Amino acid sequence: MISSTTNPHVKFLRSLRDSVRVRRSERSLFLEGVRLVAHALASGAHLQRALYAPQQLATTPEGARLLQDLAPRYGAFPATPEVVAAAADTRHPQGVVAAVARPELPPRPGLRLLLDGIQDPGNLGTLLRSAEAAGVGLVMCAPGSADPFQPKAVRAAMGAHCSLPLQADLSWPAIGEALAALPTVYAADADATLPYFAADWHQPAALIIGNEAHGFSPEAAALASQRITIPMVGHAESLNAAIAGSIILFEALRQRS
Known part of the structure; x- marks a missing residue:
């Protein structure tokens, strides 16, 4: 369980959150919240890093399902709610922040x-x-x-x-x-x-x-x-x-x- 807000994983996620230069060089998306992270994983996005607060996620059915998905994944680390909040971009984070590889989708027919x-x-x-x-x-x-x-x-x-x-x-x-x-x-x-x-x-x-x-x-x-x-x-x-x-x-x- 990560308990320090100076942990390297926290610093990496913060850098993605705050720096367009880092987002470009890493080709990464910074994601926050149960719905966004769950949707990205269900879409097949490659998880690069995640911090999640198990007890906080377990309080809702959607969070509990995401917890089951995240727990065995490489690159996903349990952390205290304070650590997750330190990496988050919102005032009231939902207990999970993540970085996934930016999808590189080719143009398709249409407008x-x-x-x-x-x-x-x-x-x-x-x-x-x-x-x-x-x-x-x-x-x-x-x-x-x-x-x-x-x-x-x-x-x-x-x-x-x-x-x-x-x-x-x-x-x-x-x-x-x-x-x-x-x-x-x-x-x-x-x-x-x-x-x-x-x-x-x-x-x-x-x-x-x-x-x-x-x-x-x-x-x-x-x-x-x-x-x-x-x-x-x-x-x-x-x-x-x-x-x-x-x-x-x-x-x-x-x-x-």
Whole structure:
């Protein structure tokens, strides 16, 4: 039972939690909470390290099942609740933190989603969750976006990282090359005139969702072949980026279904 908050396993998990550089070099996801860790393991993710508090996990049925799964695994270490909390990112941890190898999933058929300067990790994670649910074939994060692998984004994505093709740290030339063969690249724009539901989502296409405050970048604007909007009758100037993107993604799914 690990009882010291200065244990090397705690230090490793903290470094993943806090440093984008370490997450990139280790190619790892920092996971916290019963549901996220259980989902990752059930999805076949390779466990690199885990700290778990047995008595805390045993207090719920879901935690008890995860405890049975973790106990025999190489790289999983029982620890006191204080040790787990020292490595955790939330105020009230559920008794487990873990690092798993980042899934490297190839692009699949379907809509391409480009996140252009999405800086709020909660919005970014929510968009990943919606993209996975809507069957998006590839999500690309443009320069200026938040790290999609930081803990808050991972929690908001609710397991999408384990099954959604996702590419980060891309240059604009690489993004342009990836989208060049598509007949249409839509950009969500509050000032556009074409309603999102009037767009043709049956054909191969990409969707650009821009920065929460400033819209899309000049580089993204140069890639867009058509701009679409979500008509509104209230007084709001625009919708939250995650909500707007989710609405459009599920219209694309509706048409393709």
